[in-house]
Structures are given as structure tokens and as C-alpha cells.
Amino acid sequence: MDAVYDCYNENSSEKINIKEYFSDFAKRIKWIYHGDGSKVQSTCISDIMNAEFGEEDMQVLTDYCSVDNLTVPGEVSKIKSTQRMRCKYIFKQIQTAKATNLHTLRNVEKSLQENNALISGKYKKESFITYEDCKLRDNLAIPGQDILVSVRVYEPFQHYSHNLKxxxxxxxxxxxxxxxxxxxxTLAQLRxxxxxxxDLSIPTEVSNNPDVKLGPMAKDVYKSGFLFIENIFYNDTRDPNNLNYSQVIKQWAQMRDLGSFQTASLEHTRIDSLTVRFGFPWVYQHQGSCEHLIVFSAARLINENDEQAVAAYPRVQRIKPSxxxxxxxxxxxxVSWITTDNDRVPHDLAYYCDTCFRSFNYIDGIKIGNFKAYAYPRNPNVMVDETPSSSE
Ligand SMILES: [Zn+2]
Ligand SMILES: [Zn+2]
Structure with a gap:
């Protein structure tokens, strides 16, 4: 694994035990927070600095140290959001900036106006999810103590040989x-x-009766899977019928002297117990051979501006719409339907909307020719119920 993705080593961190790292860090910034997570007031700062400040002195010091003093006249105004759509915000500011003496800004502005150019930026094709405050507030994370970890999950991929020309x-x-x-x-909650x-596919062949009630989705039937992180297979063992996917891989690796790999269970492994390289790609495998790369991209202590209800996590911070x-x-x-082995279509697989599927493949509800039909996978959580009401 490391050999295949060794090009990522230069961009990844050293191995970090998340719990150890942040318990040490929390001790260093302990003076910022009280034990209950509330922030220490500025009056305590004089105690920490071992100096006595009056209220007036403290105000002068606060004004003097303000980040607002780091600006110059005519500068683009400060970005209010530190996370969302930074690049779009910057370009919007440039559009309205009056610094027309700068050729760079004039050209950017011209490009945006004339070509309606796409704004390039890190988050250009990603959508941030906005959440309302969680109402389940009986269990709260503590600012300055609890850790928040970001994990990037990639679409499934197929590995190609480096020799491919x-x-x-x-x-x-x-x-x-x-x-x-x-x-x-836990890692199970992450999964x-x-x-x-x-996960959303419905493996029931329904060409003879497409109106039959569709069966359960693959994720409800085939629940096996693992996360492979730092040479350990974390298997999902929550269902006793789950297969141990890692077993055959371990045997394969043993036969080739690729070393031994440990196993652990997904549901008993806390995120902060992991020792990982941030920025290095690891693997999530499920549904037999569906492989995704996952990357631990960031970790920090929760602060008072974060959602603190534990029930709100894990949550999707942003997605890349497909x-x-x-x-x-x-x-x-x-697309609503897929057909395969269809002797009236020149290619396999074929994708249809519901109207075309029924008009091309059936006459008066009777199947024409030979084919297999499956419902196209969709996420029911994001679908609109278009079932007509009985009064219609
Ligand atoms: Zn997958
Ligand atoms: Zn159609």
C-alpha cells in the first residue's frame, strides 16, 4: 500500500497519535478555557502574564493588538467567513475594488465581466452544507478539550497499473x-x-414486472466492509453475518511476503485512538470490491463557535455534487432504469428514463425481446415524493 502511494509521503504529516497530540496541545492552551469550556475573560490575562493592568490599559492593549491594525488603506476588506467560499468572496471584492491602477485587477475584472469566466478556487465545485442548531443538547462537546477531525472521502475508483501507457x-x-x-x-460512525x-443499488431483476415493489438496497443486505488505515484492517463486525474481507487480502499479502497486517473492529475503534499520517490516502472497501480512498485531512480542538451537540456529529461538512x-x-x-443483455440495444448497459424504458421495452405491458432490468440507484433521502394523491 505504502509503495503504491509513496508519492503522497512528501505531502503527508508524520504519524500522529490524535489523542496524545491534542491532550498535550490542550494543556498548552489551558489558560484560554475554563474547565467547562467557557472562555477565560480578558481580566485573567493579567494574571497569566504576571502583570497588573487596569481596565484602561487593557483596552489600549486590546486595540493595539487588534488584527484590524494589519490593514493598509484601500485594501480588500477582511473576509468574514474563514471557511466558506473564500475564493468567490475575494473575486467579488476584486470586482468592486476601486484599485484600477493595478493591471492585474483590471484584467481580472475585465475577464469576469466579458466572459462571465468561471471563478477558479479550491471550493469552486464543492457545496458547503448549512445546518440548523442541533436540538439534542444533553451531551455537549467541550471547547478546548474535544477533538474535531475532518476526513475526505473520494468517489470509488479502480487502480490502474503505472505501466499503462x-x-x-x-x-x-x-x-x-x-x-x-x-x-x-468511532470508525463505524464514520463509515x-x-x-x-x-450501497443504494437494488439487486433485484424486474424486467418481467417493473411495477413490482422493489427489494431492499444493497447496503441493507450486504453490510460487510473495512477501513484500512496504517496497515490495520478495521472490519465491520456489527452484523454476525458480515464477511471478513480482510482475510483473503492478508493471505494474498502473506504469500507474497508483503508483511503481516493487523485487524481490529470498526465499531470498537475511537477516532482519537488512531495514529495516522494526515494527508495520506487510506482505503474504505465495501460491497465486495467498491474501493474509496479516504484521507484524514485536518484535526483541531472544538471551539465555542462550533456546533457542540455531540449528536450533530459525524456530519458532512461539504460535498462535491455529481x-x-x-x-x-x-x-x-x-435515468430511472438500467438494462443489460438487451438484444434490441447495441450496447450494454443501457440507461432509460421511466417513460422511454416502458415505451421501448414493452407493448401493452408485455416485455419485448430479452433483457434484464434493474432500478437505477438513487438516494431516497434526497428524492421528492411524486406519488399522486388519491384525490387526483
Ligand atoms: Zn462505494
Ligand atoms: Zn427518456
Whole structure:
């Protein structure tokens, strides 16, 4: 694993035990917070500095040390949000900036006005999720003590050999979502927050009766899976029927002298017990052979501006919206059905909207030719119920 992705070593951190690192860090900044997580008032700062300040002196000191003093006249105003859409905000500011003596700004402004150019930026194609305050407030995280970890989860991918000559056809690794999880939560909770189209598929062949009630989704039937992090397979053992995916990989590695790998259970491993390299890609595997890269990208202590209700985590901080797949017949409506082994279609697989699927493959409800039909996977949580009411 390390050999395959060794190019990421230069961008990844040293191995860090999350709990040890942040308990040490929390001790260093202990003076900022009281034990209950409330922030220490400025009057205590004089105690910490071992100096006596009057109220007036403290005000002068506060004004003198303000970050507002770091600006110069005519500068783009301070970004209010530190996380959301920084680049878009900066470009919006540039558009309205009056610093027209600068050719760079004038050209950017011209480009934006004339070409309606796409704004390039880190978050250009990612959508931040806005949450309302969680109402379950009986268990709260403590600012300055509890740890918040960000995990980037990528869309499934297929590994290609480095010897492949035609690099144009190697699929890019695409971000799916960034998940925020508390250090006190488990890898199983992290897994449950990962959504994948292969979990949503319904493996019931319904070509003879497409109106039959569709069966359960794959994630409710095939629950096996593991996360592979720092040479340890964390298997999901919550369901006694789950398969141990790591077993065959360990045997394969043993036969090739690739070393031995440990195993542990997903549901008994706390996030903060991990020792990981931040920025290094690890693997999540489920539904047999569906593999995703996951990266621990950031960790910090919770602060008073974060959602503190433990029940609100893990949660998706941002997602990369995926494009809609359209019907191969009309190219107008989104896909509802897939057919395979269809002797009346020149390619396998074929994608249809509901209207085209029924009009092309059936006459008076009777199947034409040979094919297998499956419902196209969709996330029911984001679907609108379009079932007509009985009064219609
Ligand atoms: Zn998957
Ligand atoms: Zn169609």
C-alpha cells in the first residue's frame, strides 16, 4: 500500500497519535478555557502574564493588538467567513475594488465581466452544507478539550497499473464529501456517514414486472466492509453475518511476503485512538470490491463557535455534487432504469428514463425481446415524493 502511494509521503504529516497530540496541545492552551469550556475573560490575562493592568490599559492593549491594525488603506476588506467560499468572496471584492491602477485587477475584472469566466478556487465545485442548531443538547462537546477531525472521502475508483501507457483514460480521483467527526466517536460512525451509489443499488431483476415493489438496497443486505488505515484492517463486525474481507487480502499479502497486517473492529475503534499520517490516502472497501480512498485531512480542538451537540456529529461538512445521468433515448429526463443483455440495444448497459424504458421495452405491458432490468440507484433521502394523491 505504502509503495503504491509513496508519492503522497512528501505531502503527508508524520504519524500522529490524535489523542496524545491534542491532550498535550490542550494543556498548552489551558489558560484560554475554563474547565467547562467557557472562555477565560480578558481580566485573567493579567494574571497569566504576571502583570497588573487596569481596565484602561487593557483596552489600549486590546486595540493595539487588534488584527484590524494589519490593514493598509484601500485594501480588500477582511473576509468574514474563514471557511466558506473564500475564493468567490475575494473575486467579488476584486470586482468592486476601486484599485484600477493595478493591471492585474483590471484584467481580472475585465475577464469576469466579458466572459462571465468561471471563478477558479479550491471550493469552486464543492457545496458547503448549512445546518440548523442541533436540538439534542444533553451531551455537549467541550471547547478546548474535544477533538474535531475532518476526513475526505473520494468517489470509488479502480487502480490502474503505472505501466499503462495511455494516461488519458485513467479516471481522475474525485472528492465525494468531507466528513467532520469527533475524536470520541468511532470508525463505524464514520463509515455510516459515507454514501456510495453501490450501497443504494437494488439487486433485484424486474424486467418481467417493473411495477413490482422493489427489494431492499444493497447496503441493507450486504453490510460487510473495512477501513484500512496504517496497515490495520478495521472490519465491520456489527452484523454476525458480515464477511471478513480482510482475510483473503492478508493471505494474498502473506504469500507474497508483503508483511503481516493487523485487524481490529470498526465499531470498537475511537477516532482519537488512531495514529495516522494526515494527508495520506487510506482505503474504505465495501460491497465486495467498491474501493474509496479516504484521507484524514485536518484535526483541531472544538471551539465555542462550533456546533457542540455531540449528536450533530459525524456530519458532512461539504460535498462535491455529481452530475445527473440522463436517459440514452430522450437525453431529457434523468435515468430511472438500467438494462443489460438487451438484444434490441447495441450496447450494454443501457440507461432509460421511466417513460422511454416502458415505451421501448414493452407493448401493452408485455416485455419485448430479452433483457434484464434493474432500478437505477438513487438516494431516497434526497428524492421528492411524486406519488399522486388519491384525490387526483
Ligand atoms: Zn462505494
Ligand atoms: Zn427518456
Amino acid at each position: 495511455d494516461y488519458k483514460h485513467i479516471p481522475r480521483i474525485v472528492l465525494s464529501r468531507v466528513i467532520e467527526i469527533l475524536g470520541s466517536q 455510516d456517514k459515507i454514501s456510495c451509489i453501490s 452530475g445527473t445521468k440522463y436517459c440514452m433515448m430522450c437525453s431529457d429526463l434523468s
